[in-house]
Amino acid sequence: MIEPSKAPSSGLPGPQLSDARLEPGSVALVGGGPGALDLITVRGLALLRQSDAVVVDRLGPTGLVDLLDDPEVHPVGKAPGRHTLSQREIGELLVRLAREGKRVVRLKGGDPFVLGRGGEEVLACREAGVPVQVVPGVTSAIAGPAAAGIPVTHRGSAVAVHVVNAHGDLGPADLAALRDPGTTTVLMMGVEWLPRLMAQATLNGIDPATPAAVVQSATLPEQRSVQGTVGTIAQVAQDAGIVSPAVIVIGRTAQAGFLETGAERSAARGAEEPASRGAGRDQLPAPQDPVGTEEDRAATAAAAGQPAAASAGSPTGGSPTGPLPAASPAGSPTGPMPTGSMPAGSLSAGSLSAGSPGATQPAGSLPAASHSRRVPTLIGCAHGTRARAGRDVVRQLLGMVSTLVDAPVREAFVDVQAPAVADVVDDLAEPSRSTRDESDPMCVVVPVLLSTGYHVRHDIASAVAGRAATATGPLGPDPRLARVMAERLREAGWTGDAPLVMAAAGSSDPAGVAMVEQQRDLLAQELGVSPESIVIGYAAAASPDVATAVAQARGRGPVAGGSVAVASYMLAPGHFQRVVEESGAEVVAAPLGAHPLVAEIVAERYLSAIGS
Known part of the structure; x- marks a missing residue:
C-alpha cells in the first residue's frame, strides 16, 4: 500500500532546507551531479528520499540508492553501443510506474537537460498526462x-x-x-x-x-x-x-x-593580470596570427593517427611495396593550372598526369615547398560521406599528406559533408587582382577524387574561379593506384583464378569514363593480364552497373557460374562501396584507403601546382 505522502527531507541536520514534495503518481527528473554522491543538490536528495521507484542511469550516482529504504530500482543505463532500454522504452517505463501510483525519481547523471535527453522524458510524461518536475543538477561539462x-x-x-x-x-x-x-x-x-x-x-x-x-x-x-x-x-x-x-x-x-x-x-x-576595467572580451589579449611550424604539422599528422615526418617534406619511410613505377604514358603532366581558373581543356583524360606530376621523384623523397614565399595551403577536397569509417579514411589520408609537404593541410568536400570547398577557398584565398603575381596562389585544391566529372569541373572549378587559388587534376589514372588495388585484391583472397571486375564510382562525363578505362589498363598491367579480361562496372551514373558487370564476368570464367572477384576503385567506405559489396561477387576488395602511395599522389599534385 502506497502511503498518501512522505514528509520531505534533505537528509541534513538543522533547519529543513527543502520543502519539495514528490506526490504519488508523479515523476521527478533529478540531476544527480557529476559522480560524487555528495554533489547531488539538496532538493534532489529530498525528492529521492521520498521515492518509491528509482529509474537510474549507468553514469548517475547510483550509490545514493543504497541509502534509501528498500526502493524499487530500475537500471536503464546506456553504455557505448549497448542500451538496456531504448529512449522510448524508458519513457514508457516512467509513465507505467507513475500510473501504478508510485513516486518515481528518474535519477540521471549531471543535469537532465545537458545532453541527458531529459526533455524527451518530460515530453513522454506530459503526453501521457503524468505530472513531472525537473531538478537541475551539476553538469560534468x-x-x-x-x-x-x-x-x-x-x-x-x-x-x-x-x-x-x-x-x-x-x-x-x-x-x-x-x-x-x-x-x-x-x-x-x-x-x-x-x-x-x-x-x-x-x-x-x-x-x-x-x-x-x-x-x-x-x-x-x-x-x-x-x-x-x-x-x-x-x-x-x-x-x-x-x-x-x-x-x-x-x-x-x-x-x-x-x-x-x-x-x-x-x-x-x-599574460599579465587583466586590466582593472572592462569586462568580458574587453579583458582578452589581442589575438595573434598562428605561425605554422614543422612541429605543428607533426602534431596535425599525430592527430590524424600518423607518425611525424622524419624531416620536412619527406615521408617516414619508403613505400611498403618497393620503388615507385615510372609514370604511365596514359596521361602526361602538364603543370599547374593558372591561378583562379580551371580551363575545361586542362582536365581532359589526355592531359592529366597518370603518375608523378613533373620530374619523377625517387621513392620515399618528396621536395619541401620553397620558403621564399608564403606557402600555399593544400586543400584536400573529397566527395564527402555519411559513413563514419569513410570520413576517418579521408582524414587519416590527409594526415599522411601533412607529413609529406611543408605546408598547412585543410579538408573540404563537394557533397554531404562540411566545410564546402568554396567556403574553405573563400576563407584562405583573396579575390584575384591584376597586381598580384597570379602564379603564386594562396591555396591549392587537390581533388581527393579518382577521376574527373561534375564535381571537379563545376564545384572545384567554381570554388577557385576569381580567387588567388588554383586546383589540380584528380588522383587518377596512376600506376600507384593500380598497385594499391592489387594489394587490396590479394588481401581479400583473390589468387588470380577468378574473373575480375573493376568497380568505379561512375560519371556521366565521358572524360571521367575514359580515365576509369585508363586505370583499368594500368591495373591489368600490374596484374599481368589483358585489359579485356577485366570488366568495368559502375556504382552510379554510368553503365554497366556493378551487379551487371559481375554477371558478365561470371559468364567469362573457366567454370560456368564460378566465383568472381571485384577490385574496388573507390577511395573509402561509403555508399558506393556498399553497392560493390552487394553486387553478388564472391571476393570483394576493400577500397584504396589511407595508403602511403595514395598520399604520395596527393602530395605530388600539390607540389607540382606550386612549382616545387
Missing part, C-alpha cells in the same frame, strides 16, 4: 574540468563556454568555438572518438598547439586527468589508458599549470 583544476572561464583568458555532444563530427559552430581563443570548448562523450575529432579540428585550421585536457571519472576516487594540445592529446590520452566516462576540455584554461602561482603561472598563462 563544468564540474569535470573544475575537479581537475581547470576553470572553464577565467577573466582575461576565457569568457565563453561551448558544450558539444562529441559522438559525431564537429559542426561549424563547434569549429568556430575552437577557433575563438576566448572560448573554452568542452567535448562530452567523445573520448572514444578523440583521434578523429582532433584530426578534423586540425584539418579545419584549428591551431594544433591549442591546450587540451581530458578528465576521466571526474569527482570520483578514481579520477585522473591528462593534458596536452589539440595536436597531441589523442596520443597522450591513449598512452595513459584514458577511457570513458571522460570530458575533453580545449582552450587556454586547459593549459597545464594554468592555476599555478609564480613562475609556473607565467609559463602557463603567458
Whole structure:
C-alpha cells in the first residue's frame, strides 16, 4: 500500500532546507551531479528520499540508492553501443510506474537537460498526462574540468563556454568555438572518438598547439586527468589508458599549470593580470596570427593517427611495396593550372598526369615547398560521406599528406559533408587582382577524387574561379593506384583464378569514363593480364552497373557460374562501396584507403601546382 505522502527531507541536520514534495503518481527528473554522491543538490536528495521507484542511469550516482529504504530500482543505463532500454522504452517505463501510483525519481547523471535527453522524458510524461518536475543538477561539462583544476572561464583568458555532444563530427559552430581563443570548448562523450575529432579540428585550421585536457571519472576516487594540445592529446590520452566516462576540455584554461602561482603561472598563462576595467572580451589579449611550424604539422599528422615526418617534406619511410613505377604514358603532366581558373581543356583524360606530376621523384623523397614565399595551403577536397569509417579514411589520408609537404593541410568536400570547398577557398584565398603575381596562389585544391566529372569541373572549378587559388587534376589514372588495388585484391583472397571486375564510382562525363578505362589498363598491367579480361562496372551514373558487370564476368570464367572477384576503385567506405559489396561477387576488395602511395599522389599534385 502506497502511503498518501512522505514528509520531505534533505537528509541534513538543522533547519529543513527543502520543502519539495514528490506526490504519488508523479515523476521527478533529478540531476544527480557529476559522480560524487555528495554533489547531488539538496532538493534532489529530498525528492529521492521520498521515492518509491528509482529509474537510474549507468553514469548517475547510483550509490545514493543504497541509502534509501528498500526502493524499487530500475537500471536503464546506456553504455557505448549497448542500451538496456531504448529512449522510448524508458519513457514508457516512467509513465507505467507513475500510473501504478508510485513516486518515481528518474535519477540521471549531471543535469537532465545537458545532453541527458531529459526533455524527451518530460515530453513522454506530459503526453501521457503524468505530472513531472525537473531538478537541475551539476553538469560534468563544468564540474569535470573544475575537479581537475581547470576553470572553464577565467577573466582575461576565457569568457565563453561551448558544450558539444562529441559522438559525431564537429559542426561549424563547434569549429568556430575552437577557433575563438576566448572560448573554452568542452567535448562530452567523445573520448572514444578523440583521434578523429582532433584530426578534423586540425584539418579545419584549428591551431594544433591549442591546450587540451581530458578528465576521466571526474569527482570520483578514481579520477585522473591528462593534458596536452589539440595536436597531441589523442596520443597522450591513449598512452595513459584514458577511457570513458571522460570530458575533453580545449582552450587556454586547459593549459597545464594554468592555476599555478609564480613562475609556473607565467609559463602557463603567458599574460599579465587583466586590466582593472572592462569586462568580458574587453579583458582578452589581442589575438595573434598562428605561425605554422614543422612541429605543428607533426602534431596535425599525430592527430590524424600518423607518425611525424622524419624531416620536412619527406615521408617516414619508403613505400611498403618497393620503388615507385615510372609514370604511365596514359596521361602526361602538364603543370599547374593558372591561378583562379580551371580551363575545361586542362582536365581532359589526355592531359592529366597518370603518375608523378613533373620530374619523377625517387621513392620515399618528396621536395619541401620553397620558403621564399608564403606557402600555399593544400586543400584536400573529397566527395564527402555519411559513413563514419569513410570520413576517418579521408582524414587519416590527409594526415599522411601533412607529413609529406611543408605546408598547412585543410579538408573540404563537394557533397554531404562540411566545410564546402568554396567556403574553405573563400576563407584562405583573396579575390584575384591584376597586381598580384597570379602564379603564386594562396591555396591549392587537390581533388581527393579518382577521376574527373561534375564535381571537379563545376564545384572545384567554381570554388577557385576569381580567387588567388588554383586546383589540380584528380588522383587518377596512376600506376600507384593500380598497385594499391592489387594489394587490396590479394588481401581479400583473390589468387588470380577468378574473373575480375573493376568497380568505379561512375560519371556521366565521358572524360571521367575514359580515365576509369585508363586505370583499368594500368591495373591489368600490374596484374599481368589483358585489359579485356577485366570488366568495368559502375556504382552510379554510368553503365554497366556493378551487379551487371559481375554477371558478365561470371559468364567469362573457366567454370560456368564460378566465383568472381571485384577490385574496388573507390577511395573509402561509403555508399558506393556498399553497392560493390552487394553486387553478388564472391571476393570483394576493400577500397584504396589511407595508403602511403595514395598520399604520395596527393602530395605530388600539390607540389607540382606550386612549382616545387
